Amino acid sequence: MVPLETDDMRFDLRVISSKIEPGTRVLDLGCGNGDLLAWLEANKQVSGTGIEQDKEKAAHCIGRGLSVLQGDMIEEVDDYPDKSFDYVILSQTLQQVYEPARLLYSLSRIGRRFIVSFPNFSHYVIRMQLLLKGAAPKSEELPYSWYDSPNIRVITLKDFRKFSHDVGYRIVEEIAIITDYKSNQGRIINRLTNWRATYGIFIIEKQSTR
Amino acid sequence: MNQIDNQPGSAGLVEKKYFTCAEPPHEQVLENGARLGPVTTAYETWGELSEKGDNAVLVTHAFSGDSHAAGYYPGESPEAKPGWWDSMIGPGKGLDTNKYFVICANILGGCMGSTGPSSINPATGKPYGLSFPMMTIGDMIETQKRLLDHLNIASLHSVIGGSVGGMQVLEWCVRYPDMVRSAIPVATTMRHSALAIAFNEVARQAIMADPRWNRGDYYDTAPPDLGLAIARMIGHVTYLSDEAMRRKFGRRLQNKADFSYGFDVDFQVESYLRYQGSKFVKRFDANSLLYITKASDYFDLVERNNSAYSLQSISGSRTKFLVISYSSDWLYPTYQAKELVQALKRAGQNVSFCEIEADCGHDAFLLPDERLGKLVGGFLDGTPRN
Numbered sequence: 001m002v003p004l005e006t007d008d009m010r011f012d013l014r015v016i017s018s019k020i021e022p023g024t025r026v027l028d029l030g031c032g033n034g035d036l037l038a039w040l041e042a043n044k045q046v047s048g049t050g051i052e053q054d055k056e057k058a059a060h061c062i063g064r065g066l067s068v069l070q071g072d073m074i075e076e077v078d079d080y081p082d083k084s085f086d087y088v089i090l091s092q093t094l095q096q097v098y099e100p101a102r103l104l105y106s107l108s109r110i111g112r113r114f115i116v117s118f119p120n121f122s123h124y125v126i127r128m129q130l131l132l133k134g135a136a137p138k139s140e141e142l143p144y145s146w147y148d149s150p151n152i153r154v155i156t157l158k159d160f161r162k163f164s165h166d167v168g169y170r171i172v173e174e175i176a177i178i179t180d181y182k183s184n185q186g187r188i189i190n191r192l193t194n195w196r197a198t199y200g201i202f203i204i205e206k207q208s209t210r
Numbered sequence: 211m212n213q214i215d216n217q218p219g220s221a222g223l224v225e226k227k228y229f230t231c232a233e234p235p236h237e238q239v240l241e242n243g244a245r246l247g248p249v250t251t252a253y254e255t256w257g258e259l260s261e262k263g264d265n266a267v268l269v270t271h272a273f274s275g276d277s278h279a280a281g282y283y284p285g286e287s288p289e290a291k292p293g294w295w296d297s298m299i300g301p302g303k304g305l306d307t308n309k310y311f312v313i314c315a316n317i318l319g320g321c322m323g324s325t326g327p328s329s330i331n332p333a334t335g336k337p338y339g340l341s342f343p344m345m346t347i348g349d350m351i352e353t354q355k356r357l358l359d360h361l362n363i364a365s366l367h368s369v370i371g372g373s374v375g376g377m378q379v380l381e382w383c384v385r386y387p388d389m390v391r392s393a394i395p396v397a398t399t400m401r402h403s404a405l406a407i408a409f410n411e412v413a414r415q416a417i418m419a420d421p422r423w424n425r426g427d428y429y430d431t432a433p434p435d436l437g438l439a440i441a442r443m444i445g446h447v448t449y450l451s452d453e454a455m456r457r458k459f460g461r462r463l464q465n466k467a468d469f470s471y472g473f474d475v476d477f478q479v480e481s482y483l484r485y486q487g488s489k490f491v492k493r494f495d496a497n498s499l500l501y502i503t504k505a506s507d508y509f510d511l512v513e514r515n516n517s518a519y520s521l522q523s524i525s526g527s528r529t530k531f532l533v534i535s536y537s538s539d540w541l542y543p544t545y546q547a548k549e550l551v552q553a554l555k556r557a558g559q560n561v562s563f564c565e566i567e568a569d570c571g572h573d574a575f576l577l578p579d580e581r582l583g584k585l586v587g588g589f590l591d592g593t594p595r596n
Contacts, residue, residue, distance in 0.1 A: 049560070055567055062532060062562045063584045065592020069551065069563045079555040 009035050011179045011186030012117045012199050016089055019115065019173070019203060020044055024086035027051070027111065029073045030093045034061035041066070049085075051076045074103055080110040088114040092199070095119060095151040101167070108169060108206040117201040120176070122156035124195045141181045141198060157193055157200040164204060172203040218302035218583075220292070221256045221281035226323060228252055231356045234332075238352060241516070244343030248332065251357045252277045252323025253315035256299055257307035259363070264595045266363045267305055268354065269295065269314040270371030270378035272576075273502045274445075274494055276322035279314040297578035304583030310367060310590070317378070318353045319345050319501040325353075327497035328429065339497060340426035347374075347509045348519065351381045368590055370394035372575035373542070374502065377509045380550075384511065384519040387527035392593040394586060396534045397575040399546040400511035400521075400553060406541055409448050410503040413441035417496045426497050438496040439487030446486045451538035451571030455479060512553070521557050531561040532589045534582070536574040562589065 009017070013036045020026060022044040028037050031050030034057075040046040050068040052058040058070035069076055074097070077088075088111035090103075095118050097103050107114040119141060129137040136146045144151065157176060164171050176193035177200075179186035189196055230250045232238040237247030254277045259266060269279050271294070280299035282292055298304045305312050316324035319342070327342035334341075358366075369382045369390055376398025383393045399406070417423055420437030428434060450458075459479040463469075466476070475481045514520050531554055535547035544565050554561040566581055568574040575582065 047560075055565060059564050059566075059581060059585055062564055063588030065588055067530070067560050067562045069561065070565055071548070071551075071563065079552045081556060081558065084558070 008184065009039060010091075010184050012091060012177060012201060014184075015175055015177060015186075015188065015201055016091060016115050016117065017044070020046060020087055022046070025049075025084070027077075027080075027085040027088045029077070029088065029090045029107075031057075031061060031066075031068060033057055034064060034066045034068060036089070036091075037061070037066050037068075038064060074099070074106075077103070077106040077110055082109055083112055085111045086113065087111060089116075090114065091117045092119070095121075095153045095155055097153065100153055101163075104169075104204075105167075108204065113172060113203055113205050115201065115203050116160075117199055118155050118160070119151070120157050120194070120197045120200050121154045122158065122194050123198055127195075141179075157197060160200060160202060164202070168207045169204045170207045172205050174203075175201040177201065219300055221296065221300040221307055223284050224254045224256060224278070224281040224293070225284065226252055226254055226277060228323060229357050229360050231353075231360070238349070238356075240343050240349045241346045242344055246325070246343055246345075249318065249325045249353055249356075250323070250329070251315050251318070251325075251353055253313060253357060254278060254281075254293075255314075255361075256280055256312040257310050259311040259361075262595075263363060264365065264367065265310050266358075266361075266366050267310045267312050267590070268358070268366050268369045268382070269299070269305070269312060270354075270369060270375035270382075271314060271317065272371070272373035272375045273506060274490070274499075275375065276320065277314045277316045277324075278322075279312070294576060298583060298586070304586040305370070305590075306587060311363075313358075313361070313363075315354055315357055317374075317502065318350045319498060319505065321495035321498040322493075326495065327426065327501055328495040337429040339429065342497070342501065344504065345501065346505050347377045347381045348385065348516075350378055350505070351385055354378075354382075355386065364389070366390050367593065367595065368392040368394060370396065370586065371398075372396035373398055373572065374506045376542075377506060380511055381509075381519075383527075383529050383531075384521065384524055387524040387529055390527075390529050391595075392530040392532070392590065394532045394534065394589065395547075395550065396582075397536055397539050397542055397547075397572055398550075399542045400550045401513075402507050402509055403546065406448075407507045409444060409541070410507055413444050414500050414503060416440035416444065417500060420496075423496060426500075428496075433491070434496050435488075435491040438491045438494065438499065439484075441496075441499055442487045442490040442494075443483040446483055448541045449571055449573040451540060451569060453538055453569040454571050454573075457569065458482075511550075521553050524559065525557050527559070529559065530589075530593050531559055532585070533561060533563045534575075534585065535563075535565045536568045536570070536572070537565055538569045539572040539574065541572040 026046045026048045028050045037048040051073045061068035088107045126137040176197035232247035232249040237245035278293040279295045280293040301308045316322045319326045327338045331338045369379045371379045376395035379395040417437035420434035423434035462478045464478045464481040535544040551563045
């Protein structure tokens with residue numbers, strides 16, 4: 001694996017960045033302050049573009065020299081011609097999307113590959129809360145109640161695998177990680193991932209239809 | 211470095227210069243086929259051109275603007291107002307004159323030193339008036355190109371401008387895509403909407419309805435100040451916003467406690483518009499307003515007479531775009547900026563976009579706002595010099 005040089009970046013982003021080939025075209029959806037794009041441009045010479053809803057964050061990104069569009073990612077992705085990017089990255093956002101299938105389809109259209117990371121709702125702590133307390137799970141990573149949570153989609157690693165299979169996406173790689181919400185540290189795990197992973201990362205390619 | 215060194219500074223003293231070209235019989239051929247010459251362009255510059263000539267930034271002004279974008283003229287009184295974008299141009303500012311050689315030229319058709327309808331027609335020895343040929347935004351760019359050739363500038367690090375200046379930015383990008391490394395269209399559109407054309411038409415009619423306009427022939431007599439002032443009042447309504455007007459004026463009365471029950475000024479907003487109108491007639495030519503507003507109405511990057519200069523034709527150019535809109539701009543609303551962004555994306559261009567939250571309407575781009583300076587400064591730093 002490519003050594004991860006920066007501890008400043010969220011662990012899932014570090015894993016994702018290690019999977020990006022140098023010199024490629026990358027679109028980062030919900031790019032925030034642009035840390036991932038800036039890192040990829042500096043270390044992998046990618047040609048990066050970001051989309052960020054928040055005006056101040058988008059302005060911050062542009063002010064640091066990144067190509068960033070301020071706007072709603074669902075609308076923005078529609079405008080790109082097919083295969084405009086080598087990688088489209090959607091990190092920790094899928095669980096907040098109203099029409100995930102439609103968005104993912106767009107990503108598969110505009111990107112050669114897309115990389116998606118999301119919190120794993122079948123983590124054992126979440127399962128136990130539902131089972132033992134009978135209440136909608138809350139955790140330090142996901143502190144919201146049912147009425148104010150932006151996380152409107154409950155996704156597990158298993159669900160995403162099945163979805164990909166059903167709609168004809170090829171999973172190039174699946175990476176399960178355990179992260180510490182307080183720091184940017186984490187580790188990759190290989191066993192009992194659906195129980196133990198806090199986040200899943202999938203690298204997806206659209207299967208050519210014949 | 212101490213605190214004071216970090217403060218952005220004034221662009222200082224600047225001199226207006228003139229460049230004349232297209233002397234007959236080598237007139238500039240305009241988009242409509244008419245020939246115009248000689249053509250004089252008034253311009254001002256700030257900062258130094260680098261040895262490699264790779265740090266030039268062209269600022270394109272809005273319809274009633276001029277070449278005086280920053281600093282002061284020598285001998286001006288200390289109370290004089292600096293140039294119209296002084297908040298953006300100077301050492302350490304968004305367009306940092308320590309880094310960039312900044313140029314601003316008065317547009318063709320203007321009345322601030324460049325050739326326009328109020329200039330003397332050498333064929334008759336009298337001002338052109340309505341015999342001035344109808345020019346387009348594209349024609350303005352061709353005169354600016356001649357100026358840059360004269361200044362030995364072969365490439366532009368950036369072209370930046372707001373409103374009609376933003377249209378010029380886009381026109382530069384489609385006419386000389388290989389010359390422009392980055393482009394910053396601000397508070398603008400890629401085609402005039404019916405609303406924008408409508409306001410321009412009312413402004414034009416106000417001038418043409420003034421008997422003193424005399425079919426554009428008024429340079430030896432009293433000019434159509436009344437019509438021009440009304441045109442400016444209409445303009446100012448479109449530059450503000452509902453919100454800005456409520457905040458600035460509300461229904462407050464001007465120097466009185468009660469209504470006059472007549473047609474004198476009652477409300478502050480009336481007083482403001484009358485003041486803006488009367489101020490404008492001192493510095494602007496009515497015929498220039500007619501020509502420039504018409505040129506902006508004709509502007510359409512989508513459906514062009516000359517398809518060689520279209521957005522499709524720049525596919526593959528390496529120009530980096532930064533499109534900026536303002537949330538309360540109702541003359542060129544954000545949806546129009548987004549249409550431009552969409553067209554640029556489809557053409558495969560590298561484009562950034564940001565809407566700036568501001569309640570001042572279209573005028574916001576002219577007001578001091580450090581957000582614009584930061585955006586532009588960072589974007590220019592991130593644009594490669596080659």
